[in-house]
Amino acid sequence: MSVNNVLKGMGYKFIAEMGEGSFSQVKLATPRKHHCNVAIKIVDRVKSPKDFVQKFLPRELVILRRVNHDHIVQMYELIEVAGKRLCIVMEAAAKDLLQKIHEVNRIPEDQSKNLFSQMVSAINYLHKMDIVHRDLKCENILLTAEEQVKITDFGFAHCVQDPSELSRTFCGSAAYTPPEVIMGMPYDPKKYDIWSLGVILYVMVTGSMPYDETNLRRLNRLQRKSLVYPDDAGVQEPSRVFIRPLLQYNSSTRPTIQQVAEHPWLQMGKSLKHKS
Incomplete structure (x- = not known):
């Protein structure tokens, strides 16, 4: 029996295709048992690489079962089809952050503070549980219709057993990857998330x-240099001061997520939101 027929038999009515990767596809569906639309990630275990099936996918599922946070995507259920495909049913969102940026070109700083504080809240929650994401990027930050953040895609996430433990897995997208990982060095995975x-x-x-x-070799050289901002971006100095330590070349000088959460730049954004 096909995946589509199995899911239809369980009360899921497909609405649209949301995306497709090398070994998975995501569909938007209306469920009979839930009160909102859901996203169903269908993973092909047969076509997927062995290390993904045996290592990364089980980690992702363990973490999704453990976490419960307003700004982390919620998993509703797992459906296995003939031992070949795994359907992960999760809450759906309206768009991802990259789509939002493409729509508006850039996000005003007050609104950026609000969205970023939600991301920081979620990552602070994960780091306190010694869970690291290691693939944070605009495409993995989902936004609901009300523009509430939902962090998704825990395929490279990892439960850190020892706070001093260094990671050696090269993972994530180069554009969002810190210099120590680009260079192939053992790295602090929490500082990876900060970068x-x-x-x-x-x-x-x-x-x-x-x-x-x-070019990865050139990328590493660029990461050593001071940040350059587009002339027409109009980024205010307080925002530049806040961003600078997050992108410190030396990972030991990057702040912890708790220090980021307590920074006056973010706190001021929360105060403005509360007053409004």
Whole structure:
């Protein structure tokens, strides 16, 4: 029996295709048992690489079962079809952050503070549980119709057993990857997430990437240099001061997620939101 027929028999009515990767596809569906639309990620275990099926996919599922946060995508159920395909049913969103940026060119700083504070809240929650994401990027930041953040795609996420443990897996997208990972060095995975958050915020307020990632050797040289902002971006100095330590070349000088959460730049954004 096909995946479509199995899911239809369980009360899922497909609405649209949301995306497709090398070994999976995502469909938007209306369920009989839930009160909102859902996204169904259908993973082909047969075509997927062995290390993904045996290592990364099980990690992702363990983490999705553990987490419960307003700004992390919620998993509703798992459906296995003939041992070959796995359907992960999750809450759906309206768009991802990259689509939002393409629509508006760049996001005003007050709105960026609001969205970024939601991301920081979610990553702070994960880091306190010693869970690292390691693939934070604009495409993995979903937005609901009300523009609430939902972090998704935990395929490279990992539960850190020892806080001093260094990771050795090269993962993620080069444009959001810190220099120590680009160089193939063992790295602090929590500081990896901090760098990625810095790139995301830069893209939000400027509408462009901070570094050209087309050549990895050149990328590493660019990451050593001071950040350059587009002349027409109009990024205010307080925002630049906030972003700078997130993209520190030396990972030991990057702040922890708790320090990011407590920074006055973000706190001021929360105060403005509360007053309004």
